[in-house]
Amino acid sequence: MSKLELKLSFWGLLVASFLVSSCKSTDNSILNPTSTNNTDITSVVQSKFLTNxxxxxSVNGASITIKxxxxxxxxxxxxxGVGNALxxxxxxxxxxxxxKMVAQNYSMTIPTQPTAASSHEATGLGAIGMALNGVAIFNDQEGPNTALDAGKISSLDASGAHPExxxxxxxxxxxxxxxxDDANLVGFLRDGFPLYGRKDKDGSYPSNLDTYGGHTGATAEFPNGIYHYHTSNINYLNTGYYILKSGSYYGTKGTFTN
Ligand SMILES: [Zn+2]
Ligand SMILES: [Zn+2]
Incomplete structure (x- = not known):
């Protein structure tokens, strides 16, 4: 390598490292000034999902797979079904x-440290997340561009669920x-962010939710704060039920296979 080449590669490295560090600080401040901590969800996922x-x-590097x-x-x-103990x-x-309800073979993979996405994908039909007992979470759609209506609502059980x-x-x-009407942890969406009930842990209804139905703050499971979704606080079609999650993801959705 000649002297000139050495000089060029030195300046190249300097410029590259400057670009990387300036990008990082810009991203954090633009995307979400209050959520730079990248909270790790691994221990909560391991302790709260009903492994019993x-x-x-299973944790594999930067991702967690829940089956x-x-x-x-x-x-x-x-x-x-009639005759079953449950x-x-x-x-x-x-x-x-x-x-009829049939056993599935779900596998959801989410990041150990969920982060905000630069563009926010709409949640779609099918599973958008998983509750702590392994049941799929769906949004407010029952078919392509078809929101849940009174008829579909009437087929929901006391847990707000039914089989497709x-x-x-x-x-x-x-x-x-x-x-x-509580601050329960319901589960995690496919982007790795947790979903809570209508209230925050201090018993109040959050008043500063963003377009995605979430905000950053402390929860019982994440006392140092994390971005988290809340279920809707609107009595859906006056049914006494509240939609778990509609609209877009805050982060980037991982895989959910069956
Ligand atoms: Zn449904
Ligand atoms: Zn909250």
Whole structure:
């Protein structure tokens, strides 16, 4: 290598390192000034998912994979079917839908340190996250561009869930076994950020939620603060149910396979 080449590569390195460090500080301040801590969710995921009910957790470097059979193995539902130990009748005024609940083979992979995305993808049909018992979380859509309506709501059980055609049981709204009017941790969305009930841990309803239904602050599980979603605080179609999550992800969604 000649002297000139050495000089050039030296200046190249200097410029490159300057660019990297300036990018970093710019990204943090522009994207989210209050969430630069990149909270690690690993220990909460390991302790809060119901591994005693068949959910399995594996950590691989910067990602965590959570597997389940997708059924509510910790609570009753009419969709377990008459004769099952976990069977209970539908709430009054609700009508069981003809889809039978079937065990699934879910695998959701999320980052150990979820971060804000630069562009926010809309949540779609199918699983947008997983509750602590391994059940899939769906948004407020029941089909392509079809929001849940009163008819579909009437097929939800007391947990705000029902199975779709392939038998995949899923939560759309709040219910007695996830969250009602509280600050419960419901589960994690596919971007790795946690989803909580309508309240914050101090018992108040958050008043500063962003477009994605979340904000940064302390929770029972993350006392040093983390970005987290809240379920909607709007009584959906006056049904007494509240949508768990609609709209776009705050972070970048990981994989959810079945
Ligand atoms: Zn549904
Ligand atoms: Zn909050």
């Amino acid at each position: 009910k068949g959910v399995t957790i 389940s059979d997708g059924r509510p193995n910790n609570h009753k539902s009419p969709y377990w 069977y209970e009748p539908m709430p009054s005024g609700h009508v069981i839908n003809p889809n 055609q392939t038998g995949a049981y899923h939560y759309h709204v709040t219910g007695v076994n996830t969250t009602t």
